[in-house]
Amino acid sequence: xxxxxxxxxxxxxxxxxxxxxxxxxxxxxxxxxxxxxxxxxxxxxxxxxxxxxxxxxxxxxxxxxxxxxxxxxxxxxxxxxxxxxxxxxxxxxxxxxxxxxxxxxxxxxxxxxxxxxxxxxxxxxxxxxxxxxxxxxxxxxxxxxxxxxxxxxxxxxxxxxxxxxxxxxxxxxxxxxxxxxxxxxxxxxxxxxxxxxxx
Numbered sequence: 001x002x003x004x005x006x007x008x009x010x011x012x013x014x015x016x017x018x019x020x021x022x023x024x025x026x027x028x029x030x031x032x033x034x035x036x037x038x039x040x041x042x043x044x045x046x047x048x049x050x051x052x053x054x055x056x057x058x059x060x061x062x063x064x065x066x067x068x069x070x071x072x073x074x075x076x077x078x079x080x081x082x083x084x085x086x087x088x089x090x091x092x093x094x095x096x097x098x099x100x101x102x103x104x105x106x107x108x109x110x111x112x113x114x115x116x117x118x119x120x121x122x123x124x125x126x127x128x129x130x131x132x133x134x135x136x137x138x139x140x141x142x143x144x145x146x147x148x149x150x151x152x153x154x155x156x157x158x159x160x161x162x163x164x165x166x167x168x169x170x171x172x173x174x175x176x177x178x179x180x181x182x183x184x185x186x187x188x189x190x191x192x193x194x195x196x197x198x199x
């Protein structure tokens with residue numbers, strides 16, 4: 001890369017995806033009150049895509065203000081299901097409640113990226129994927145949560161597709177990287193077009 005990338009996220013999977021793609025990147029969490037912002041946007045009847053986009057931008061802007069000469073990437077992901085927005089489960093009980101609602105039906109994962117350069121937004125992208133969950137028993141879901149709680153509590157919706165969570169899903173429409181919370185292909189394309197990486 002002609003310039004290193006600063007990732008405004010504590011997500012280990014996003015950092016790993018960027019590094020695996022050969023990008024020079026460091027990560028620094030952006031301290032914003034995501035829950036309050038999300039609730040406020042929902043109260044204003046914002047669409048799920050707009051919520052993801054707004055949160056990604058706020059994270060990027062927060063770090064760009066502190067690092068004005070860096071290339072800063074903000075990311076966010078929301079899960080939309082039957083008109084409701086779901087986040088990371090705070091307890092195993094909440095994870096179970098969410099997963100029992102999703103089983104046998106489809107939900108959407110919306111991932112947003114916002115890139116700041118010289119403390120100004122220069123690029124944004126929003127991707128959506130649809131996932132259908134298998135009809136799983138209560139006992140299976142409880143055992144799944146117990147086995148994987150240390151990991152899935154950090155994931156929107158209460159599962160990770162790159163881990164055992166793949167067993168919960170029967171069908172996917174959309175981009176795999178969108179599901180992981182980082183639409184990588186459009187980001188790589190933009191970085192190459194603008195000369196941030198060699199093409």
